[in-house]
Amino acid sequence: MASFLAFLALLSFSFSINALYFYNSTAIAPTSWINSASIPHTADYSDGSSVRILLLNVNPAGYGPSFAAGFYCFAPCNRFFFSIFIIYANDVNKGIWDGSLPQVIWTANRSHPISENATLQLTSKSGLTLHDSDGSLVWTTYVERSSVTGIYISGSGNLVLFHINNSPVWRSWGHPTDSLVMGQSLAGGQRLTASSSSTNWTEGKVYLILLAGGLFGFVNSDPPQLYGQIPLNSNRAVNKSAFMNFDNGSLYMNSSSFYYPYFDSLHYSLLSILIFLFFGGRFRILNWSN
Ligand SMILES: *[C@@H]1O[C@H](CO)[C@@H](O)[C@H](O)[C@H]1NC(C)=O
Ligand SMILES: *[C@@H]1O[C@H](CO)[C@@H](O)[C@H](O)[C@H]1NC(C)=O
Ligand SMILES: *[C@@H]1O[C@H](CO)[C@@H](O)[C@H](O)[C@H]1NC(C)=O
Ligand SMILES: *[C@@H]1O[C@H](CO)[C@@H](O)[C@H](O)[C@H]1NC(C)=O
Numbered sequence: 641m642a643s644f645l646a647f648l649a650l651l652s653f654s655f656s657i658n659a660l661y662f663y664n665s666t667a668i669a670p671t672s673w674i675n676s677a678s679i680p681h682t683a684d685y686s687d688g689s690s691v692r693i694l695l696l697n698v699n700p701a702g703y704g705p706s707f708a709a710g711f712y713c714f715a716p717c718n719r720f721f722f723s724i725f726i727i728y729a730n731d732v733n734k735g736i737w738d739g740s741l742p743q744v745i746w747t748a749n750r751s752h753p754i755s756e757n758a759t760l761q762l763t764s765k766s767g768l769t770l771h772d773s774d775g776s777l778v779w780t781t782y783v784e785r786s787s788v789t790g791i792y793i794s795g796s797g798n799l800v801l802f803h804i805n806n807s808p809v810w811r812s813w814g815h816p817t818d819s820l821v822m823g824q825s826l827a828g829g830q831r832l833t834a835s836s837s838s839t840n841w842t843e844g845k846v847y848l849i850l851l852a853g854g855l856f857g858f859v860n861s862d863p864p865q866l867y868g869q870i871p872l873n874s875n876r877a878v879n880k881s882a883f884m885n886f887d888n889g890s891l892y893m894n895s896s897s898f899y900y901p902y903f904d905s906l907h908y909s910l911l912s913i914l915i916f917l918f919f920g921g922r923f924r925i926l927n928w929s930n
């Protein structure tokens with residue numbers, strides 16, 4: 641009888657622990673997180689990848705594709721990245737995650753994977769700073785002269801440091817890596833740079849850059865080699881900067897949509913999330929789903 645009661649007590653204790661760790665999309669400075677298995681929300685996937693979730697913006701439906709920021713590793717998971725990723729949040733209150741693979745859409749310093757016990761700090765003075773377990777500086781947001789109140793991950797995958805009056809101080813959308821998500825823009829001069837390979841995320845040799853004449857693909861050699869372009873239909877004699885955004889399932893450059901057959905086959909809905917990625921010099925649009 642005594643052991644049965646003890647068992648019951650243990651059960652209710654573990655339930656209350658779960659309830660304590662409610663998902664949150666926001667954190668207030670100062671806060672710090674250590675990359676360890678004791679982070680309350682972790683998920684392991686069938687391909688050997690894992691996520692350790694720090695901030696999660698649960699899909700308004702209460703489940704389904706959701707954006708999160710945290711530590712990500714691919715198999716064999718001995719090195720991690722601080723990343724933004726899409727995961728399938730299935731019934732958030734129970735904290736159950738199904739087997740859908742996470743999709744990383746942004747990473748802080750792809751050249752420097754981090755170890756167990758690396759530290760991510762959020763301070764009002766420096767914003768976010770990532771140090772590896774040996775103390776080496778991996779990455780920082782450099783927000784000199786601004787004081788940071790907190791951070792949130794938006795419902796569309798933008799990690800935002802904000803000031804006291806909620807004004808954004810730093811946005812991950814302003815620092816794209818190799819992907820664009822729905823609603824995100826690429827400004828003139830900005831690049832998307834492919835990783836070296838799927839297992840070496842150091843910036844590779846190919847990049848896409850938006851210039852006055854359109855979107856150009858280059859191999860980063862000396863001099864850079866042009867390998868592809870999507871011209872912007874405008875008077876090229878006028879040096880206007882270009883502007884591209886990824887919205888409603890299509891890419892728009894200065895408001896005129898590009899039409900690729902692939903795009904037409906996509907059934908865009910508010911719950912589908914499209915990702916623009918490229919590997920080996922080609923770009924792809926993925927429709928992430930479970
Ligand atoms: C989320 O975090 C913010 C800032 O720390 C806090 O004000 C809020 O109460 C938290 N929400 C939940 C549901 O824990
Ligand atoms: C991480 O830090 C904890 C606490 O200091 C320590 O017990 C553990 O061995 C460390 N893990 C690694 C892989 O260094
Ligand atoms: C990324 O890490 C590499 C290697 O430690 C370092 O040389 C580089 O400056 C870092 N990049 C940024 C943007 O912090
Ligand atoms: C990753 O790729 C970079 C750039 O191509 C290369 O310098 C580095 O040696 C590679 N790292 C590993 C572990 O293969």
Ligand SMILES: *[C@@H]1O[C@H](CO)[C@@H](O)[C@H](O)[C@H]1NC(C)=O
Binds near residue numbers: 877878879
């Ligand atoms: C456009 O910009 C390029 C590079 O800055 C410059 O060489 C060229 O003269 C400019 N063209 C016009 C029409 O202003």
Ligand SMILES: *[C@@H]1O[C@H](CO)[C@@H](O)[C@H](O)[C@H]1NC(C)=O
Binds near residue numbers: 852882894
């Ligand atoms: C494209 O749009 C941007 C932002 O609205 C504008 O500054 C630029 O002049 C436009 N470029 C052309 C070629 O129309």
Ligand SMILES: *[C@@H]1O[C@H](CO)[C@@H](O)[C@H](O)[C@H]1NC(C)=O
Binds near residue numbers: 888892
């Ligand atoms: C996307 O769709 C919404 C709603 O139909 C519309 O208001 C918006 O202008 C569209 N975006 C673009 C870039 O066409």
